[in-house]
Amino acid sequence: MTQCVLLxxxxxxxxxxxGVDTPLPGWSAHALERAPEVVEAVHRxxxxxxxxxxxxxxxxxxxxxxxxxxxxxxxxxxxxxxGAGPAARIAGSIAPIEDCYRPDLSPAASDPAGTRAAxxxxxxxxxxxxxxxxxxxxxxxxxxxxxALEAALATGTESWLSFTAGPEADLLTPxxxxxxxxDAVALGAGAVLVNCVPARMTLDYVQALLEVVGDQVxxxxxxxxxxxxxxxxxxxxxxxxxxxxxxxxxxxxAGARLLxxxxxxxxxxxxxxxxxx
Numbered sequence: 344m345t346q347c348v349l350l351x352x353x354x355x356x357x358x359x360x361x362g363v364d365t366p367l368p369g370w371s372a373h374a375l376e377r378a379p380e381v382v383e384a385v386h387r388x389x390x391x392x393x394x395x396x397x398x399x400x401x402x403x404x405x406x407x408x409x410x411x412x413x414x415x416x417x418x419x420x421x422x423x424x425x426g427a428g429p430a431a432r433i434a435g436s437i438a439p440i441e442d443c444y445r446p447d448l449s450p451a452a453s454d455p456a457g458t459r460a461a462x463x464x465x466x467x468x469x470x471x472x473x474x475x476x477x478x479x480x481x482x483x484x485x486x487x488x489x490x491a492l493e494a495a496l497a498t499g500t501e502s503w504l505s506f507t508a509g510p511e512a513d514l515l516t517p518x519x520x521x522x523x524x525x526d527a528v529a530l531g532a533g534a535v536l537v538n539c540v541p542a543r544m545t546l547d548y549v550q551a552l553l554e555v556v557g558d559q560v561x562x563x564x565x566x567x568x569x570x571x572x573x574x575x576x577x578x579x580x581x582x583x584x585x586x587x588x589x590x591x592x593x594x595x596x597a598g599a600r601l602l603x604x605x606x607x608x609x610x611x612x613x614x615x616x617x618x619x620x
Contacts, residue, residue, distance in 0.1 A: 350603025563601025
């Protein structure tokens with residue numbers, strides 16, 4: 344089996360499980376103001392579970408939602424550092440401008456220049472805050488994902504791109520995602536991944552990515568588990584970590600090198616992954 348790097352899991356699922364309110368539209372980012380100590384504790388628990396790459400709680404620190412988004416982004420990086428420890432790699436999360444499950448709302452087609460500028464602003468802030476890499480994640484549109492990647496790479500920071508096919512795996516086909524990954528590698532992506540797809544449906548996407556990427560850059564996956572929930576995305580199933588790890592082991596057997604968890608997972612899932620891999 345390919346040697347793997349363990350990523351962490353979701354922030355929103357864990358905040359909700361620990362009693363921290365995650366209301367829309369700011370979702371998990373509200374915790375940066377209301378419960379920063381819990382955010383730090385979540386990072387600490389993922390590190391204890393074995394994660395070595397930790398994603399900042401900046402998925403929803405958007406200018407349209409938070410006037411002080413720059414301050415929140417810097418705080419998110421600081422909390423990740425404090426919780427994960429000095430040996431961890433901190434990945435600055437850059438999300439779609441609009442809803443990650445609504446590609447039709449993306450401004451990428453109607454305003455590509457504005458889309459590039461918006462992602463450039465967020466990438467620049469995260470890079471300046473000292474992130475080790477920038478993770479453009481959960482993009483259901485190829486064009487916006489590539490614009491975000493270009494903006495991240497322009498900072499001179501290692502940058503990864505992760506696409507999503509959504510909670511029903513119907514927003515992108517494996518072939519479409521693979522085509523986007525090929526373009527991402529050509530732009531200079533340090534890794535290409537699939538995330539926020541049901542775990543049972545992720546292998547097809549991993550295999551498609553590997554077919555076009557080969558050994559050029561690492562391929563990764565972090566998937567959903569549990570049950571959909573309208574308010575905060577997904578709720579976790581406490582009995583699922585071992586089953587999730589066994590499913591993820593198939594991605595590793597196929598050749599994926601970067602593995603973690605997305606919505607509905609938690610530190611127990613990462614610990615189970617470490618045990619299996």
